Amino acid sequence: MRQHHRARLTVLDVSVPSIATAPQQTRVRRRRRPSLAGYLFLLPWLAGFFGLTIGPALASLYLSFTNYDLIGAPQFVGLANYVRIMTADSKVADSVHVTLLYVAMSVPLKLGFALAIAMILNKGIMGLPIYRALFYLPSLLGASVAIATLWRRVFAGDGLLNHVLLQFGVVGPSWVSDPNTALYTLVALSVWQFGSPMIIFLAGLRQLPKDLYEAASLDGATPRQQFWRITLPILTPVIFFNMVVQTIDAFKAFTPAFIISGGSGGPINSTLFYTLYLYQEAFGYLRMGYASALAWLLVLAIVAVTAIAFVTERLWVHYDD
Amino acid sequence: MIDRAPRRPVYRSLGFHVVLCGASLIMLYPLLWMFASSVKPNAEIFESASLWPAHWNFTAYPRGWNGLQVSFGRFFWNSMVISVLSVCGNVLSCSLAAYAVSRLKFPGRNTCFALMLGTLMIPYQVTLVPQYILFLNLDWVNTWLPLVVPKFMAVDAFFIFLLTQFFRGLPRELDEAAVMDGCSPWRIYWNIILPLSVPALATAAIFTFIFTWDDFFGPLIYLSDIENFTVQLGLRGFLDSAGQSDWGAMFAMAVLTLLPVLALFLFFQRLLIEGIATTGIKR
Numbered sequence: 001m002r003q004h005h006r007a008r009l010t011v012l013d014v015s016v017p018s019i020a021t022a023p024q025q026t027r028v029r030r031r032r033r034p035s036l037a038g039y040l041f042l043l044p045w046l047a048g049f050f051g052l053t054i055g056p057a058l059a060s061l062y063l064s065f066t067n068y069d070l071i072g073a074p075q076f077v078g079l080a081n082y083v084r085i086m087t088a089d090s091k092v093a094d095s096v097h098v099t100l101l102y103v104a105m106s107v108p109l110k111l112g113f114a115l116a117i118a119m120i121l122n123k124g125i126m127g128l129p130i131y132r133a134l135f136y137l138p139s140l141l142g143a144s145v146a147i148a149t150l151w152r153r154v155f156a157g158d159g160l161l162n163h164v165l166l167q168f169g170v171v172g173p174s175w176v177s178d179p180n181t182a183l184y185t186l187v188a189l190s191v192w193q194f195g196s197p198m199i200i201f202l203a204g205l206r207q208l209p210k211d212l213y214e215a216a217s218l219d220g221a222t223p224r225q226q227f228w229r230i231t232l233p234i235l236t237p238v239i240f241f242n243m244v245v246q247t248i249d250a251f252k253a254f255t256p257a258f259i260i261s262g263g264s265g266g267p268i269n270s271t272l273f274y275t276l277y278l279y280q281e282a283f284g285y286l287r288m289g290y291a292s293a294l295a296w297l298l299v300l301a302i303v304a305v306t307a308i309a310f311v312t313e314r315l316w317v318h319y320d321d
Numbered sequence: 322m323i324d325r326a327p328r329r330p331v332y333r334s335l336g337f338h339v340v341l342c343g344a345s346l347i348m349l350y351p352l353l354w355m356f357a358s359s360v361k362p363n364a365e366i367f368e369s370a371s372l373w374p375a376h377w378n379f380t381a382y383p384r385g386w387n388g389l390q391v392s393f394g395r396f397f398w399n400s401m402v403i404s405v406l407s408v409c410g411n412v413l414s415c416s417l418a419a420y421a422v423s424r425l426k427f428p429g430r431n432t433c434f435a436l437m438l439g440t441l442m443i444p445y446q447v448t449l450v451p452q453y454i455l456f457l458n459l460d461w462v463n464t465w466l467p468l469v470v471p472k473f474m475a476v477d478a479f480f481i482f483l484l485t486q487f488f489r490g491l492p493r494e495l496d497e498a499a500v501m502d503g504c505s506p507w508r509i510y511w512n513i514i515l516p517l518s519v520p521a522l523a524t525a526a527i528f529t530f531i532f533t534w535d536d537f538f539g540p541l542i543y544l545s546d547i548e549n550f551t552v553q554l555g556l557r558g559f560l561d562s563a564g565q566s567d568w569g570a571m572f573a574m575a576v577l578t579l580l581p582v583l584a585l586f587l588f589f590q591r592l593l594i595e596g597i598a599t600t601g602i603k604r
Binding site for chain 2: 035036037038039041042043044045047048050051053054055056057060061070093095117120121124125126127131132133134135136137138140141143144145146147149150151152153154158160163164192196199200202203217227232241243245252254255258259262275278279280283288289292294296298299303306
């Protein structure tokens with residue numbers, strides 16, 4: 001279901017097509033056909049848009065004001081679901097806490113690694129395509145159940161990491177089953193997949209104007225000054241894009257937490273992502289109304305975070321125009 | 322476009338190579354270890370972090386293949402059918418929609434395009450419950466239909482954008498000349514636009530395949546009968562049952578499920594990397 005929620009570069013530079021001035025007079029007959037054709041070509045999309053997107057979204061808004069267990073009719077309960085989420089459900093508080101921690105740790109680390117490796121790869125070293133492929137590999141494979149199960153083994157008490165640590169005389173804890181460390185294994189899994197933002201950074205770095213650096217060197221700017229004064233400001237639109245996409249994606253992460261905790265969000269709710277809790281409510285307890293309310297609050301949270309990002313954008317993102 | 326940049330001689334960038342080799346080794350170590358573990362006896366998996374098995378043992382593969390009451394071959398078949406159908410549906414329906422908004426004129430086109438933009442912002446959790454109820458009432462739950470049919474309805478608006486951008490780059494004179502010759506919009510789409518858009522269609526197809534192959538959530542909620550499981554659900558079933566005691570077999574099957582994605586990457590690396598660099602597609 002991952003495919004439903006990807007914000008994209010294209011989104012940023014898409015221009016809405018302008019209605020071309022309609023051909024006049026004699027071509028009336030001709031115009032009619034293309035216009036009908038347009039709707040025919042759009043038919044599959046229109047069916048999906050109304051039947052699978054807007055219709056269900058409105059239905060879910062209605063269900064969020066009801067109690068519904070798939071048996072019988074939904075019972076209207078007003079704001080009760082929202083009130084319970086806000087005030088009476090400690091698992092919501094736990095899951096919000098876990099999710100925010102996860103977002104706050106994984107996104108900056110991931111982007112940091114992505115930018116650092118992209119900068120090195122951009123030095124014009126040999127073997128760039130090979131390195132790029134190697135660093136991208138975890139991103140390519142990381143969303144699969146195979147990697148999540150591998151992770152569970154790597155961070156188990158008798159797992160790979162502790163074997164390696166033992167070589168250095170360190171006795172590691174059982175990372176996945178210790179509530180103090182379980183979330184960090186998921187953060188590590190996310191950061192490990194820094195390959196795709198790295199590729200986007202790499203494409204951005206290639207666009208940097210060479211003459212600016214030559215001028216700066218002539219004026220005696222150190223590499224460090226060049227990085228802070230030239231590279232970073234020019235890259236801010238790319239950083240912004242990666243940040244928004246990765247943040248929204250982190251809010252919606254599901255599979256790794258599900259596999260690593262065996263679907264429970266444990267130990268002691270320490271990996272109970274908000275999406276995982278929503279899944280438990282909907283498909284574990286069949287509280288469809290309550291789950292719909294949780295879903296709408298997730299939308300509000302994502303909209304709010306995105307809005308904050310775009311409002312603060314002008315404070316630090318430079319577009320040359 | 323990606324590979325240019327002044328090269329510097331190896332000796333001057335030795336430090337960078339050391340850092341990069343070290344970093345990639347650390348990153349790839351778990352993957353290599355997983356592969357090595359699939360050909361180690363079980364006892365050795367727990368004993369060593371080595372990438373080289375002390376005793377080669379390939380029995381984990383047949384053990385895993387037959388480790389659940391249904392053979393893994395069945396899961397591979399299911400995943401393959403679902404993924405291939407999804408690719409066909411997605412590429413077809415998204416290219417139809419993209420052709421309409423990029424090359425045809427009709428009232429309401431701008432509105433439709435804006436609505437497509439809008440659906441990109443809607444997270445799947447919002448439509449999840451009503452969609453499930455809908456498919457439940459259609460009696461589609463525990464079949465592949467809920468996973469495949471939506472793909473024929475262009476629900477993944479991102480791919481419409483990807484194709485729209487590409488179609489807009491094709492010269493308009495082509496359509497005009499074809500219209501002069503009496504071509505219908507359908508023939509222009511099928512005989513002119515699609516053949517010229519193979520790279521974009523291939524990018525869309527590859528990403529759709531990988532996303533569908535890796536999808537866990539959709540199969541998790543819609544498929545309950547083990548006969549219908551995809552490889553991702555099969556692996557998870559393994560983890561919950563036999564996997565706890567037989568990690569070798571678990572890893573063997575995990576390696577197999579990664580192979581199709583790896584193969585696509587090997588053959589179409591350029592398309593994948595350029596797809597990410599130019600559109601920001603995730604993964």
